[in-house]
Amino acid sequence: MVNLEDLKKETKKILEEERVKYIIGYKRGSNGLMPVPAFIKNPEDVEKLIWDPACVYNLSRFLVDEKRRKAKEKKPDERAVGLIVKGCDSRALNVLLQEKFINRDDVYIIGVSCENTGIVDEKKLAKKLKGKKILKIEYSEKDNFVTTTEDGKTEISAQGILAERCLECRAGFPVIYDVFLGEKAKRKLDNPCKSLENIENLSGEERWAFWKEQFDKCIRCYACRSICPMCYCEECVVDTINYAVATDTTAEEKAQRIKWIEKSPVASENIVYHLVRAIHLAGRCIDCGECERVCPLDIPIRLLNKKLEKEARELFGYEAGLDPDQVSLISSFKDEDPDDFII
Amino acid sequence: MKRTGVFICRCGINIAGTVDVEKVAKELYKHTGVVHSEDYIYMCSDPGQNLIVEAIKEKKLDSVIIACCSPTLHETTFRNAAKSAGLNPFQCEIANIREQCSWVHKDMEKATEKSIKITRSAVERVRRNESLEPISIPVTRKALVIGGGISGIQSALDLANSGFEVILVERSPSIGGHMIQLSETFPTLDCSQCILTPKMVEASKHPKINLMTYSEVQEISGYVGNFKVKILKKPTYVDPDKCTLCDECTRVCPVVVPNEFDIGLTGRRAIYIPFPQSIPATYTLDIKACPGLLPIACGKCEDVCEPNAIDFDMKPEIIEEEVGTIIAATGYDLYEKELMSEYGYGKYPDVLDGLQFERLCSASGPTMGKILRPSDHKEPKEVVFVQCVGSRDPELHCAYCSKICCMYTAKHAMLFKHHVHDGQAYIFYIDIRSGGKGYEEFVQRAVEEDGVLYLRGKVSKIFGDKGKLKVWGVDTLSGKDIEIDADMVVLAMATRPSKGAEELAKKLKIAIDKDGFLSEAHPKLRPVESVTSGMFLAGAAQAPKDIPEAVAQASGAAAKAITILSQERLYHAPTVAMVNVNLCTGCEMCVHVCPYDALSLKDGKVEVNEVLCEGCGTCSATCLRAAIQIKNLTPLQVHEMIKACLGG
Numbered sequence: 003m004v005n006l007e008d009l010k011k012e013t014k015k016i017l018e019e020e021r022v023k024y025i026i027g028y029k030r031g032s033n034g035l036m037p038v039p040a041f042i043k044n045p046e047d048v049e050k051l052i053w054d055p056a057c058v059y060n061l062s063r064f065l066v067d068e069k070r071r072k073a074k075e076k077k078p079d080e081r082a083v084g085l086i087v088k089g090c091d092s093r094a095l096n097v098l099l100q101e102k103f104i105n106r107d108d109v110y111i112i113g114v115s116c117e118n119t120g121i122v123d124e125k126k127l128a129k130k131l132k133g134k135k136i137l138k139i140e141y142s143e144k145d146n147f148v149t150t151t152e153d154g155k156t157e158i159s160a161q162g163i164l165a166e167r168c169l170e171c172r173a174g175f176p177v178i179y180d181v182f183l184g185e186k187a188k189r190k191l192d193n194p195c196k197s198l199e200n201i202e203n204l205s206g207e208e209r210w211a212f213w214k215e216q217f218d219k220c221i222r223c224y225a226c227r228s229i230c231p232m233c234y235c236e237e238c239v240v241d242t243i244n245y246a247v248a249t250d251t252t253a254e255e256k257a258q259r260i261k262w263i264e265k266s267p268v269a270s271e272n273i274v275y276h277l278v279r280a281i282h283l284a285g286r287c288i289d290c291g292e293c294e295r296v297c298p299l300d301i302p303i304r305l306l307n308k309k310l311e312k313e314a315r316e317l318f319g320y321e322a323g324l325d326p327d328q329v330s331l332i333s334s335f336k337d338e339d340p341d342d343f344i345i
Numbered sequence: 346m347k348r349t350g351v352f353i354c355r356c357g358i359n360i361a362g363t364v365d366v367e368k369v370a371k372e373l374y375k376h377t378g379v380v381h382s383e384d385y386i387y388m389c390s391d392p393g394q395n396l397i398v399e400a401i402k403e404k405k406l407d408s409v410i411i412a413c414c415s416p417t418l419h420e421t422t423f424r425n426a427a428k429s430a431g432l433n434p435f436q437c438e439i440a441n442i443r444e445q446c447s448w449v450h451k452d453m454e455k456a457t458e459k460s461i462k463i464t465r466s467a468v469e470r471v472r473r474n475e476s477l478e479p480i481s482i483p484v485t486r487k488a489l490v491i492g493g494g495i496s497g498i499q500s501a502l503d504l505a506n507s508g509f510e511v512i513l514v515e516r517s518p519s520i521g522g523h524m525i526q527l528s529e530t531f532p533t534l535d536c537s538q539c540i541l542t543p544k545m546v547e548a549s550k551h552p553k554i555n556l557m558t559y560s561e562v563q564e565i566s567g568y569v570g571n572f573k574v575k576i577l578k579k580p581t582y583v584d585p586d587k588c589t590l591c592d593e594c595t596r597v598c599p600v601v602v603p604n605e606f607d608i609g610l611t612g613r614r615a616i617y618i619p620f621p622q623s624i625p626a627t628y629t630l631d632i633k634a635c636p637g638l639l640p641i642a643c644g645k646c647e648d649v650c651e652p653n654a655i656d657f658d659m660k661p662e663i664i665e666e667e668v669g670t671i672i673a674a675t676g677y678d679l680y681e682k683e684l685m686s687e688y689g690y691g692k693y694p695d696v697l698d699g700l701q702f703e704r705l706c707s708a709s710g711p712t713m714g715k716i717l718r719p720s721d722h723k724e725p726k727e728v729v730f731v732q733c734v735g736s737r738d739p740e741l742h743c744a745y746c747s748k749i750c751c752m753y754t755a756k757h758a759m760l761f762k763h764h765v766h767d768g769q770a771y772i773f774y775i776d777i778r779s780g781g782k783g784y785e786e787f788v789q790r791a792v793e794e795d796g797v798l799y800l801r802g803k804v805s806k807i808f809g810d811k812g813k814l815k816v817w818g819v820d821t822l823s824g825k826d827i828e829i830d831a832d833m834v835v836l837a838m839a840t841r842p843s844k845g846a847e848e849l850a851k852k853l854k855i856a857i858d859k860d861g862f863l864s865e866a867h868p869k870l871r872p873v874e875s876v877t878s879g880m881f882l883a884g885a886a887q888a889p890k891d892i893p894e895a896v897a898q899a900s901g902a903a904a905k906a907i908t909i910l911s912q913e914r915l916y917h918a919p920t921v922a923m924v925n926v927n928l929c930t931g932c933e934m935c936v937h938v939c940p941y942d943a944l945s946l947k948d949g950k951v952e953v954n955e956v957l958c959e960g961c962g963t964c965s966a967t968c969l970r971a972a973i974q975i976k977n978l979t980p981l982q983v984h985e986m987i988k989a990c991l992g993g
Contacts (some may be wrong), residue, residue, distance in 0.1 A: 101932035102949070235970045236928055251927055260984045282969050331968055334650035 004184040017045040023085035028057040060290040062094040063231040083112040091178035093288035093323025113176030115184025117141040117161040183185025199335040219299040222267040226293035280306040285331025288323035308328035350406040354388035354413035363447040365457040376886035394426040401430035412440040419964035427771040433476035440467035466986035477919035484570040485669040494522020496884025496899040497674035501905035505553035520622035528706035531756040532787035569879030580659035587654035594646035611711040670906040677885035680735040680839040692718040725832030732774045735839030748889040750837035757789040840889045871900040896986035921958035928972035
């Protein structure tokens with residue numbers, strides 16, 4: 003079990019020693035159960051930190067913002083950022099390190115284990131509690147969560163209310179860290195891609211109909227892109243030329259840009275957006291599931307990424323985020339790689 | 346807006362037979378930016394090229410499209426024509442309407458429609474083409490030849506005699522390759538060693554040839570004209586300058602291992618000279634067989650060596666060299682005999698492979714030229730030769746024909762008869778392939794003069810039976826089962842690429858074919874070139890070959906290498922990758938994926954080495970951020986081409 007007091011002690015120590023400029027963790031929000039990201043600079047503020055099964059966010063995304071902010075500063079603080087990460091979040095860090103987007107020195111990693119269970123799915127939990135207002139959720143010694151509602155404490159089985167990704171997670175503990183709290187327990191998984199079963203059993207036409215319906219819903223708010231730690235490109239192909247964000251893009255370079263996709267959120271354009279995103283995440287997505295969680299229209303985006311994750315594993319024996327020194331999926335070639343798709 | 350001219354080739358009826366070229370010309374004339382459009386019977390002919398030159402001058406064209414055959418054939422022709430009219434050659438592009446259209450379609454109407462689209466998209470591409478200048482690079486006028494068999498020796502000699510420095514690398518302690526193991530050579534039956542050793546001596550004494558035996562190529566980088574090579578020189582632990590070849594060391598060496606030169610028919614010591622005519626003439630201490638270099642382990646050879654030639658402190662050396670061109674002459678090996686267990690190789694000492702039989706026939710061989718059974722040293726009377734062992738067997742072994750076995754088996758049978766006059770030779774064959782000068786006559790001679798019995802069929806099993814080898818086979822001409830009590834069996838094993846050829850191919854970045862032989866750039870028109878420019882192939886490394894063919898290819902490879910070495914400078918296509926540093930995040934994916942090592946990271950951004958870049962575009966396809974693209978084939982150009990194809 004992660005002892006919250008230990009977590010506070012560790013973070014306080016590195017803040018006091020001025021090894022990090024600030025720490026990103028979780029704190030209680032003002033709106034119910036779900037915590038909010040906490041940015042802590044003062045050692046005394048570590049008391050605000052919490053750690054419970056509702057700490058769903060992948061905080062590594064903030065490193066993307068941090069890098070941009072730092073690039074603009076004239077005399078940037080070169081110290082690392084302290085970051086509290088779960089197993090999945092740590093794999094995202096590995097991909098960012100692998101792609102040299104961040105340096106290992108840029109981040110001080112405080113790893114926490116998910117106590118052999120995982121984190122909670124807010125929607126599943128609400129359904130389970132049938133409208134009762136939940137005040138608190140905690141890990142229990144067993145594979146249970148302890149929930150506190152107006153009626154008091156109850157222990158419920160974690161299995162039914164875990165986030166989908168946790169049900170398919172093999173390592174509920176960080177693979178890279180500077181300090182680690184909790185236990186390392188490998189999980190036995192019969193099928194790490196169980197969520198794909200239903201959709202893979204559909205015929206081609208049925209699948210197409212399914213996705214067409216899903217993409218029809220999309221309003222292209224780009225929340226999935228904004229939350230994704232891997233979507234850190236300066237410019238995105240789906241943005242229009244005028245929206246180009248790279249500051250010193252010349253007019254000539256802008257004239258070379260291609261309008262791959264129309265702005266309007268219609269099915270044909272939405273499909274291109276989602277497929278481009280999925281393909282660009284092949285071998286990079288570490289399944290933190292944040293894209294799906296933030297989607298206001300409940301599009302099962304995670305299934306697309308999961309499918310590519312499965313293909314990468316089965317065809318090329320590749321898993322994203324396990325090692326910052328491995329060569330990325332797209333740029334690695336082995337003689338044994340299957341090539342039966344080449345005519 | 347550019348002023349583009351479009352020229353459509355009829356290619357006789359190659360294109361005009363399926364494509365309405367006049368319609369293509371008419372339709373293209375309507376396309377935006379096209380100010381000239383015509384068709385002609387053969388655009389590549391002189392009058393055809395003149396049409397282009399005249400039109401460029403008259404209509405002040407600044408770009409041209411030739412709709413014709415594949416750019417691999419006539420792109421250079423037309424770019425030179427455009428250049429002669431004062432145009433930058435990179436303002437000329439090809440629309441392939443032959444290989445990609447007329448040759449693969451039958452329906453004229455649809456093929457015409459497709460030709461129009463292909464040509465339109467080429468117009469869209471050339472609209473955004475930049476005028477580029479070729480990249481000029483200097484040439485290192487020195488060659489590397491890998492492999493010291495007959496092919497490598499021949500290539501090295503031809504290059505050296507043309508005045509170029511050559512490094513000849515051989516991984517074993519002596520040059521000579523397989524040819525030095527052979528007894529006599531077909532079809533003239535002249536002694537193999539007698540014709541090869543003069544060449545070996547010439548190569549070793551040649552002032553332009555730097556002979557590096559017991560050495561292996563470790564690493565190759567660079568590009569045509571400027572390769573950097575790292576060669577590992579393995580320690581022989583014997584100083585060749587001091588060694589007097591007194592042979593005292595082998596007499597005291599306590600270790601005996603199978604002798605590679607006699608393919609295990611004899612043994613050799615851990616310290617040895619491969620064969621008497623070895624070049625360089627010196628001993629080598631086989632460290633794998635030696636009990637240990639420390640005097641405490643053995644050290645007997647060092648004790649007896651009077652000139653103190655043995656130096657246990659010798660270390661492997663890495664020698665770095667720069668060369669302009671490379672010839673791979675890595676040769677062949679015989680097929681792994683363990684895979685042919687039904688023929689009892691390894692189980693019965695009197696079942697031999699072709700090379701072992703060569704050693705038995707050889708005057709310098711283990712039996713001093715007497716054909717004797719390895720098991721009991723008796724003269725065999727009945728000898729069965731089996732052809733196509735492992736060859737022409739796509740289900741289980743090699744699909745290809747090993748080419749040399751028909752001839753050498755006939756020779757073996759003949760040599761056997763010459764040694765054992767009262768003996769009988771049987772040859773099991775599938776069919777006889779004796780194409781070559783004097784070859785068919787040679788086979789006939791074996792049958793008529795030496796009474797060799799040819800049996801058309803395969804052998805199913807060979808097994809020991811009362812001191813004999815029972816050979817079960819079938820004669821498919823008479824339909825009868827054949828059973829022969831043989832004294833000796835010789836298997837004509839399939840030839841394979843030599844061990845390590847595959848790893849070397851990877852280092853050289855040259856392709857191998859499905860059987861592991863080094864791939865030529867074009868099976869007919871570029872048979873001695875590899876797909877990587879500046880690297881050439883010689884001998885059996887490319888395919889099974891007999892000696893005259895290997896020598897011819899070796900000389901061909903040398904001539905090809907000279908086309909590079911004789912230049913002051915080489916010119917490299919400028920259609921290379923360029924980086925948009927604003928978009929590059931330095932993720933290094935393109936660096937890993939580049940097959941030419943042309944990309945590197947500098948200050949967190951990718952940098953292109955334009956000399957190394959071949960413009961293949963793999964980087965462009967890999968980059969998630971479209972931060973790297975190929976000049977004159979940018980994503981925007983491709984996008985516009987697709988749009989033109991889709992009719993947009």
